[in-house]
Amino acid sequence: MSSVNILQSSFNGGELSPLMDARVDQSRYGNGCSLLRNMFVHPHGPASRRPGLRYAGGCKYHERRARLIPFAFSVDQSYALECGHLYMRVWKDGGQVVREDGTPVEVATPWTEEDLEGLKFCQSADVMYIVSPAHAPRKIMRHAHDDWRVAGLVFGSGVIKPAGLAGKAVGASGTREYSYVVTAVNKDTEEESLPSEPVRVQAASSLNVDDRIELSWDVPEGNYEYRIYKCWNDSESYGFVGRASSGSWVDRGATPDFDDGPPEIRNPFTEEGSYPSVVQFFQQRLCFASSRQKPQTVWTSQSGNYENLNVSNPLRADDAVTATIAADRVNAIRWMLPTKELLIGTVGGEWIMSGVNGEPLSPMSVAFQRQTVRGSADIMPIVIGSTVLFVQRCGKVVREFRYSLDVDGYDAGDLTVLSEHMTRDSMVREWAYQQSPHSIVWCVLENGALVAFTYEREHKVVGWHRHDTDGVFESICTIPGLGGDELWCIVRREIEGVPRRYVERLASYFAGGGMRDAFFVDSGLTYEGAPQDEMVGLEHLEGKTVSILTDGWVHPDRVVTGGRVVLDRAASLVHVGLGFVSDLSPMKPEVPLRDGTAQGRTKRISRLWVRLHESLGLKVGPDASRLREVVFRKGSDALGQAIPLFTGDKVAEFDAGYSPDAGILVRQDYPLPMTVLALIAQLEVGDR
Incomplete structure (x- = not known):
């Protein structure tokens, strides 16, 4: 029998696949976890509880799906567009945009519920171009904060031809x-x-x-x-x-x-079957691609004239371009992305489109080069720095498309290989990148689950984590905000047996300093003002059991009745919403022994130190059935006041026997913050 203290000071390996349980030789094993639920990892190592979801409002139709599309003019003029069955509504600053008379801003659109998933878009200032294979191209125009319009594109010159010759x-x-x-x-x-x-x-x-x-x-x-x-x-x-x-x-x-x-005059999009399904900007041209009749063709506008597809006879360098990928089989174009070249993802592989020998793209200078043969899903890619992330054709693998000096071309590495279980049972439906403050890619799966990974290429960080709520996620988008990027979601919840679709926004990440911004409930609301002994306006959670934080105190749970809950005592700062559980469990411990490995031997953790930062109220144990609450209140703490946030080491005695696994579970199920900096376990290893 030997005893040793083992340290895990980083969790940025993320949640690893069960198939990695024996890979103690893999570099990410030592900073990985077997479970990261409703937690996210920082690039530099710690793991924190995700913020809650603030309730913004209900979708127009609770019985129909909707989709969120980001519209970003600038940091302080960014919107989340709710596109649903034949309509579009606008959200900003945690609520719905309304006109001066209080009516919601709403615009009629041609897209049905079945069209929403196939919408592709790109934006230039206050104009967003949007395409669907079932409809002629459209543009969404913002004329003012409360003046939005959707119009069809009239292809051709914007200059009126001379008359009276x-x-x-x-x-x-x-x-x-x-x-x-x-x-x-x-x-x-x-x-x-x-x-x-x-x-x-x-x-x-x-x-x-x-x-x-x-x-x-x-x-x-x-x-x-x-x-x-x-x-x-x-x-x-x-x-x-x-x-x-x-x-x-x-x-x-x-x-x-x-x-x-x-x-x-030229307009190739005149009838059903000829409408493009992909749109993007490249070298001052608006590019369309992939109609049902011509799935491998790219059409571009004239240089600088986005809605002008006219050509001259003979052709000029700034005329519109039409080009078709010559491949061994017909592979529809799924996405385009502008870099130094125009990156193109097709069902069968990834290509670049550019001018010949570095020249600008023109009707007389256009070339395609295939880079990889992974095949792309029908999801728009994400750009992070100089790297492009795309979803492979199967919908379950995320790859990074980046230039490699080794092959003098692009390569497409697999970012899901060590966490393949995250997407094993369901494909990625939508995703969005939250650059600030923690560089996280969020993915909605077909089954309504939400998974994410922290991505920092320069530090070789790819850490996956899973997230859940009392409901299912259906759509997400991110838009810039003054305090960082905002993540908006459409969540389908069941209220009194009836499905309801809500627009919710991820709260600000908790940065410590006080409990005012400690928002750790979903579909939640906040009251701040004169002390009151009830919380109203909760009709959207009727019949639900809610978690409550009052002036930094964890209040007993309540059931929402008549859109309100009664508090035990009056409070001036109240957070109310659906509770959620955050779990962190590291991989099986490994220590080098003189006679080999600790794997397979019986082990026992007799004591655990949890190093915390600005945290409060958590449980620790070997598994979910044997958790003990960590005590934070000290004798010196003033009575009648909320316990202050804690930074430092908490020692937890373990009620665990000997086993080959020696598991550890850290859980937070109160509406309180938790950031784990390290786990130090006192491990006893048996002789066999």
């Missing part, structure tokens, strides 16, 4: 027919209109100063110049002959440049 011959009588068209060019954006209606003029066979043709047209208000194109044969091909800054121009025998022709 007329021509007259001066000089010798006409023996030859000339034809002209004129376009208008916006001097600010350099966007060119479609050509005017042609005008035909009979004039001398050879034009000069005396024998000429004078053109004129109507001039609209605006900062325009004009381009004149000429045709002098039966081919009906026009070539550039000159510019004008006003509404007139004289042809004295200019020779057309047929390498520079006028724009031609």
Whole structure:
């Protein structure tokens, strides 16, 4: 029999797969856990309890699914858009955006409940472009905080073509027919209109100063110049002959440049089956991809003109681009992402699209190169620093798509390989990245579970953790906020036997210092003001047993009746909501012995030190059936006041016998904070 103290000072390996139970040789075993429930890991090692979910309001339809889409103009002008069956509503600052008369901001949309999962979007300032394979492309426009509109895209030039084009011959009588068209060019954006209606003029066979043709047209208000194109044969091909800054121009025998022709109208999205299912920006172009008829084709706008898909004859460098991936099989494009090249994820593999030899993308310079053959799920990727994360085609594997010098190209490493059990039973439905303050990727699974992983590539941290609530998660998104990124959720809960869908927001991460921000209840509300002995406004939790924190005290649980709960005594700061349990259990302990490993030998933990930071109220034991509460109140603490938060070591005597596992479970089921910095166990190892 030997006794030794073992230390686990980091938990950023996250929750590891049960298949890792014997991998004591793996580097992440020593900082991993067998269970991390409603806990998250910091990149530098500690594990903290996740914040609770603040109730924001109910979805419009409780019987239909909805989806949250982020709309971020700036840090202080960010919104979560609730897209549901034929409608869109707007959420911000913990509540729903309303008009001056108090009515919610709501806009009609063409997307049904069945269309929501397939929506893809990208944003430029106050305009979000959004596509669905079942509908023509749309854009969501924010004109003001309470003025939102959804409109279809009218593809083509935003510059109106010149009208009233007329021509007259001066000089010798006409023996030859000339034809002209004129376009208008916006001097600010350099966007060119479609050509005017042609005008035909009979004039001398050879034009000069005396024998000429004078053109004129109507001039609209605006900062325009004009381009004149000429045709002098039966081919009906026009070539550039000159510019004008006003509404007139004289042809004295200019020779057309047929390498520079006028724009031609083009709209490839005119009917069902031709609508794109992917949209993204790249090199000042708006890019669409993957219609049902052409699943491997990419269409881009003109450079700088997002809703203009026109081309010229012959093509110009800034014209719209159409290109199709030439692959060994038809693999639909699932996503696009702009980097130095345009990254493209298809069902069969991952590609890059760019100009040839580093040139800008243009109709004359476009190339595809396949990088990996993992295959992508129909979920938009996430960018973290210089790394792109995407979900593999099976929906259960997360890969990082990043440039590798070893292969002089992109590689796609597996981030789920050591925690594959997290997505073993269900695929990823949606995900969102919360960059600040803790760099966490949150994933909603098809079965309504919520899993997440802390990701810091430069520190080689990929730590998974699981989260649950009294209900199921259906949609999530993150938007920037003044105190960090905000995570918004749609949660389906059962209230008095009836399903209800709520919009809820993850509370701010607890940073210590006091109990005011210690919010550790779900679907919860806070009252702060003059002392009162009841909490009202809880109709959304009718019939539910709720956890309560009053002025830093853990109040006995109550059942919500008539939308209220009565408190034992008046309090000025009250948090009320659904309780949840947070668990941390490290991997089986391993210590080096003179005669080999401790694995397989009987072991006993006789004492445990839990090193805490700004924590209160937790239980410790070998398993869930043998937990002992850790005592925090000291004799020196003032009576009638809440116990202050504790930082330091707490010693827990263990009621455990000898076993091969020597398990440890740390649990928090009160509405209180908990951050575990380290576990120090006094371990006795048997001879066999």
